[in-house]
Amino acid sequence: MTDGLRFFTFAAPSRFYALTGLLTPWLWLLAIGLAAAGLWIGFFVAPTDATQGDAYRIIFIHVPAAWMSMLLYLVMAFWAAVGWAFKARLASMLARAIAPTGAMFTVLALWSGALWGRPTWGTWWVWDARLTSELILLFLYLGYIALAEAIDDTRRADQASALLAVVGAINVPIIYFSVRWWNTLHQGATISLTAAPKMASTMLTAMLLMTFACWAYAFAVAFTRTRALILERERDTAWVRELAATAPGTRGA
Amino acid sequence: MRALFLALLLRDLRLAARRRLDAMLPLVFFVVAVSLFPLGVGPETQTLRQIAPGVVWVCALLATMLSVQQVYAGDQADGSLEQLLLAPQPAIVVAAAKSLAHWLVNGAPLVLAAPVVGLLFDLSPAALGALVISLLLGTPVLSLLGGLGAALTLGLRSAGMLLILIVLPLTMPVLIFGAGAVVAVEAGQSPAGHYSLLGALLIATLIGAPLATAAALRISTE
Numbered sequence: 001m002t003d004g005l006r007f008f009t010f011a012a013p014s015r016f017y018a019l020t021g022l023l024t025p026w027l028w029l030l031a032i033g034l035a036a037a038g039l040w041i042g043f044f045v046a047p048t049d050a051t052q053g054d055a056y057r058i059i060f061i062h063v064p065a066a067w068m069s070m071l072l073y074l075v076m077a078f079w080a081a082v083g084w085a086f087k088a089r090l091a092s093m094l095a096r097a098i099a100p101t102g103a104m105f106t107v108l109a110l111w112s113g114a115l116w117g118r119p120t121w122g123t124w125w126v127w128d129a130r131l132t133s134e135l136i137l138l139f140l141y142l143g144y145i146a147l148a149e150a151i152d153d154t155r156r157a158d159q160a161s162a163l164l165a166v167v168g169a170i171n172v173p174i175i176y177f178s179v180r181w182w183n184t185l186h187q188g189a190t191i192s193l194t195a196a197p198k199m200a201s202t203m204l205t206a207m208l209l210m211t212f213a214c215w216a217y218a219f220a221v222a223f224t225r226t227r228a229l230i231l232e233r234e235r236d237t238a239w240v241r242e243l244a245a246t247a248p249g250t251r252g253a
Numbered sequence: 254m255r256a257l258f259l260a261l262l263l264r265d266l267r268l269a270a271r272r273r274l275d276a277m278l279p280l281v282f283f284v285v286a287v288s289l290f291p292l293g294v295g296p297e298t299q300t301l302r303q304i305a306p307g308v309v310w311v312c313a314l315l316a317t318m319l320s321v322q323q324v325y326a327g328d329q330a331d332g333s334l335e336q337l338l339l340a341p342q343p344a345i346v347v348a349a350a351k352s353l354a355h356w357l358v359n360g361a362p363l364v365l366a367a368p369v370v371g372l373l374f375d376l377s378p379a380a381l382g383a384l385v386i387s388l389l390l391g392t393p394v395l396s397l398l399g400g401l402g403a404a405l406t407l408g409l410r411s412a413g414m415l416l417i418l419i420v421l422p423l424t425m426p427v428l429i430f431g432a433g434a435v436v437a438v439e440a441g442q443s444p445a446g447h448y449s450l451l452g453a454l455l456i457a458t459l460i461g462a463p464l465a466t467a468a469a470l471r472i473s474t475e
Contacts, residue, residue: 139422146418150409159472160405164419167401167465171423 011090013230014239020223027223031216038209046202058116059203064211066109068218069137072102076144077169080162090226092158093233095165096148097225101218103141110134140168154233257342258350265354279320280362286312287370298375305374306384306435310428313363313388314395318417320359321399324351325407325470335474344467352393352400352463360392376435383438390451391431397462398423404469427454 010016042060049056076098083092113131114124125131144161151157234240269276290308291301328334337347367388368381376384402420406412434447 136422136425139418143419143422146415147405150406150411150415156472156475160469163465163469163472164405167423167461170461 011088013090013093013234014237016090017227017230020227024220024223024227027216027220031213031220034209034213034216038206038213041202041209042206046206047200052120055116055119058112060206060210062109062112062116063207064214065105065112066134067211068214069102069106069109069134072098072105072218073137073140073165074169076102077162077165080158080165084159084162089233090230092162093226093229094222095162096158097222097229098218099141099145099148100225101221103138103145105214105218106134106138106141110138136171140171144168254342254346257340258346261337261347261350262354265351266357269354269358275323276358277362279316279359280366282319283312283316283363284366284370286315288373291373301374302376302439305371305376306380306432306439308374309367309370309384310388310391310432310435313367313392314421314424314428316363317359317392317395317399318402318420319413321355321396321403321420322406322413322416324355324400324403326403326412329407329474334470338470338474344470345463348400348404348463348466348470352397352466355400356393356396360396363392364388377439380435380438383435383444386448387431387434387444387451390448390455391427394427394451394455394458395424397458397466401462401466401469404466404473407470407473427451430454 010019038060042057046057048054076095079091079098080095082088083090083095110131113134117126118124144165147164148157148161151160231240231243287309290304294300294304325334328337338344364385367384371381371384398420399416402416403412405419406416409415430447430450434444434451437444437447
């Protein structure tokens with residue numbers, strides 16, 4: 001390990017632990033800063049929508065949450081698959097750490113959508129394709145978490161839940177494109193990279209800021225949770241013992 | 254490979270034939286569960302006809318989820334599952350034979366009973382036909398996905414509930430198109446599109462599920 005950085009340098013739990021220890025406070029700072037800026041633009045700068053009034057402002061949390069919920073499932077499945085295929089312990093831990101955050105964003109997207117739907121559509125919930133598939137996504141997250149938690153053997157838990165995540169990930173594209181299959185109530189995607197955005201640029205700025213805030217938050221939380229998992233699973237290694245012995249507030253070994 | 258497949262299939266069918274009551278239970282559950290709905294919803298023929306496709310399909314789904322838990326449990330308990338996985342033939346053969354046997358013992362009776370159950374809901378002959386065809390295409394998918402869930406949850410404490418939580422989200426497309434075919438017929442439309450999508454799901458599951466189940470069996474018995 002004298003030859004500097006390699007691709008897998010941070011696949012070693014001890015180095016990952018040290019690196020994320022440095023990064024996490026900055027990520028938290030970034031998340032709070034971006035969220036504050038995004039919310040300020042969203043609430044005080046962005047104009048009121050002509051048809052939806054002020055109710056539309058919930059998109060500044062709703063859309064980023066919905067994006068994150070879908071993206072995080074794919075990221076989780078990716079790391080779970082890497083951990084399973086290459087027997088990479090850290091990748092499996094990362095996948096386990098991402099799952100609760102993904103489930104949280106799914107709940108947030110559903111709940112904020114319900115709060116928006118009440119004044120706009122006149123109902124908390126409709127059995128629209130997109131809402132339904134978001135709900136199914138939540139069930140997929142819950143199934144993954146439940147399976148991983150139910151198996152006591154760490155290795156089997158990681159592998160079995162990885163398989164489930166991969167099988168579920170095959171469903172995520174179906175979920176995303178379902179809005180085109182069943183033409184229903186939920187408005188289509190307003191943002192695309194190819195067409196000019198159909199919303200005021202301040203609204204877009206606020207939404208993108210909030211999206212980056214959610215990203216930073218997801219990284220920070222996932223890293224924090226991974227660090228806890230590392231300490232738990234590597235508790236018998238020398239470096240964790242050393243860490244525990246020198247850490248302030250512990251009685252030492 | 255074919256010899257192992259046939260031997261496993263025939264063994265499971267023979268086991269089911271010698272324990273007829275066990276094999277009948279999912280069917281009984283299906284009929285009883287379906288009969289509960291008119292009691293809960295009310296006896297209006299129009300309403301019943303409207304909810305019939307969904308009710309029959311959901312009950313078939315639940316009956317499959319309950320019966321599929323036993324697919325690998327017995328073999329694991331007496332150790333024969335590990336021996337099967339030690340065989341030189343790939344584990345896919347085991348997964349495929351087990352799922353086919355499960356469908357023949359538990360799925361096919363549901364398909365046959367569906368028209369009779371449909372009569373309780375005053376479905377038209379055309380709708381009954383669509384119900385049978387959609388179940389014929391859909392229940393094998395349920396058996397295959399259920400097999401995957403059973404392999405993943407093999408030997409766990411709360412395997413039953415866990416299996417249902419894991420597998421139900423994956424079966425929702427089947428439910429949508431299966432019940433949708435019957436609804437389409439009731440509305441005077443062609444169910445061909447629904448059949449095609451069900452067929453596509455069946456083919457995709459036939460290819461993918463035994464592979465995934467084989468991997469899951471290896472993980473669970475390691």
